[in-house]
Amino acid sequence: MATESSTDPLPRFPDGFLWGVSTSAHQIEGAAGLRERSVWDVFADLPGRIKDGSTAAVACDHYHRYREDVALLAGLGVDAYRFSVSWPRVNSPGGLDFYDRLVDELCAAGVRPVPTLFHWDLPAGLDWLERDTASRFAEYVSVVVRRLGDRVGTWLTLNEPAEHTLLGHALGTHAPGGKLLFDALPVAHHQLLAHGLAVRALRAAGAGDVGIANSHGPTWPASDRAADREAAEFYDVLLNRLFADPLLLGRYPEGVGELMPGSAERIEADLKVIAEPLDRYGVNYYAPTRVGAPQGAESEGGGVRLPAGLPFSVHPIEGRPVTDFGWPVVPEGLTELLTGLGERYGDRLPPVVITENGCSYEGLDDQDRIAYLDGHVRALHRALEAGVDVRGYFVWSLLDNFEWAEGYARRFGLVHVDFATRTRTPKASYRWFRDLVRAQR
Numbered sequence: 001m002a003t004e005s006s007t008d009p010l011p012r013f014p015d016g017f018l019w020g021v022s023t024s025a026h027q028i029e030g031a032a033g034l035r036e037r038s039v040w041d042v043f044a045d046l047p048g049r050i051k052d053g054s055t056a057a058v059a060c061d062h063y064h065r066y067r068e069d070v071a072l073l074a075g076l077g078v079d080a081y082r083f084s085v086s087w088p089r090v091n092s093p094g095g096l097d098f099y100d101r102l103v104d105e106l107c108a109a110g111v112r113p114v115p116t117l118f119h120w121d122l123p124a125g126l127d128w129l130e131r132d133t134a135s136r137f138a139e140y141v142s143v144v145v146r147r148l149g150d151r152v153g154t155w156l157t158l159n160e161p162a163e164h165t166l167l168g169h170a171l172g173t174h175a176p177g178g179k180l181l182f183d184a185l186p187v188a189h190h191q192l193l194a195h196g197l198a199v200r201a202l203r204a205a206g207a208g209d210v211g212i213a214n215s216h217g218p219t220w221p222a223s224d225r226a227a228d229r230e231a232a233e234f235y236d237v238l239l240n241r242l243f244a245d246p247l248l249l250g251r252y253p254e255g256v257g258e259l260m261p262g263s264a265e266r267i268e269a270d271l272k273v274i275a276e277p278l279d280r281y282g283v284n285y286y287a288p289t290r291v292g293a294p295q296g297a298e299s300e301g302g303g304v305r306l307p308a309g310l311p312f313s314v315h316p317i318e319g320r321p322v323t324d325f326g327w328p329v330v331p332e333g334l335t336e337l338l339t340g341l342g343e344r345y346g347d348r349l350p351p352v353v354i355t356e357n358g359c360s361y362e363g364l365d366d367q368d369r370i371a372y373l374d375g376h377v378r379a380l381h382r383a384l385e386a387g388v389d390v391r392g393y394f395v396w397s398l399l400d401n402f403e404w405a406e407g408y409a410r411r412f413g414l415v416h417v418d419f420a421t422r423t424r425t426p427k428a429s430y431r432w433f434r435d436l437v438r439a440q441r
């Protein structure tokens with residue numbers, strides 16, 4: 001629990017449990033001149049969209065400094081590194097060569113490469129509102145797996161399609177900036193279809209270990225009132241079931257399928273593609289959300305802000321420490337969420353890997369981050385004890401990076417990056433995680 005002292009020894013995880021860290025291409029690579037533009041480049045050029053007015057044109061300059069970053073991974077002693085492949089880079093001459101070099105470097109350092117094939121940086125000109133984007137994605141995935149498949153064993157298709165749909169297309173706070181509210185639902189369906197087609201493309205190329213990274217978090221009703229409970233349930237459908245139900249059960253939650261684009265027959269046929277069996281299920285967890293009935297005005301809580309006009313509102317979770325982002329620190333939410341997934345999906349739930357968990361705090365002596373991660377690792381162990389099959393844990397993130405609409409103002413890294421010089425400096429949390437991984441060997 002949050003109150004548990006971090007001086008107690010950490011519990012022992014099963015042999016073979018995968019310890020890793022995550023990043024994404026757009027947030028760290030830079031070298032924007034060596035790739036096509038993505039929707040995020042277009043978005044960042046619009047005035048006022050990125051809080052500090054920055055762009056990801058250089059970011060951590062990982063494209064040129066990847067050797068230094070792989071050395072940091074080796075120093076950390078992690079088993080695996082989750083990064084993402086930039087579709088706009090792969091579309092550009094020589095772009096795939098970069099991932100070739102990165103994968104070679106990782107293999108030489110004994111770190112397992114775990115690429116995510118889409119982490120929000122859609123090539124500019126493509127649009128998830130168009131069904132055809134799903135087929136284009138599968139073509140791109142075929143190109144990547146043909147090139148890297150001899151050294152990459154584990155693949156993740158999409159990162160957090162729920163956040164991408166909600167923030168990018170329903171609310172407009174992320175690229176491409178659509179404010180379509182519920183008219184954004186086709187974006188969800190097309191990403192799911194893209195996932196299913198990508199799984200088929202990966203299998204056709206012989207890939208044996210395929211998954212997805214979905215965001216999940218407990219949804220807590222603001223009170224016991226029926227109106228609050230109903231609103232929270234609806235929010236839960238959108239965050240926790242809209243993607244997981246079709247992926248794992250082959251159907252949309254009640255009332256949602258009808259809102260998807262195309263005839264019922266076509267959606268049924270698509271669901272067969274979407275529900276291709278997976279080898280692992282990635283879960284990104286940051287915090288729970290407290291949700292209540294609509295209140296006819298904007299609402300804000302736990303770092304989430306929602307406009308008026310939605311069938312729910314968000315509320316602060318009281319009595320908890322918060323990160324610099326304003327997100328509440330609730331480690332036991334991870335246990336609750338994982339046991340809940342186990343109950344909901346039973347033997348349809350593939351082995352779970354926590355593909356992201358982390359927090360934003362300033363400073364090199366980041367004791368708050370250590371406390372956050374310590375609490376979440378313990379909470380994860382409790383889920384294992386409760387019988388959930390969890391096989392790995394990846395910290396978000398290796399490096400401070402371009403935190404989307406927040407620009408460089410939020411620091412999630414185990415390693416500090418000075419954005420004037422791109423100098424990397426490991427934080428106290430880097431040493432803490434290194435010691436944790438060593439102690440688990």
Ligand code: BGC
Pocket residue numbers: 024159160163215284356396403412
């Ligand atoms: C995303 C990351 C992001 C992190 C912190 C996740 O939703 O996958 O790209 O940096 O959260 O906001």
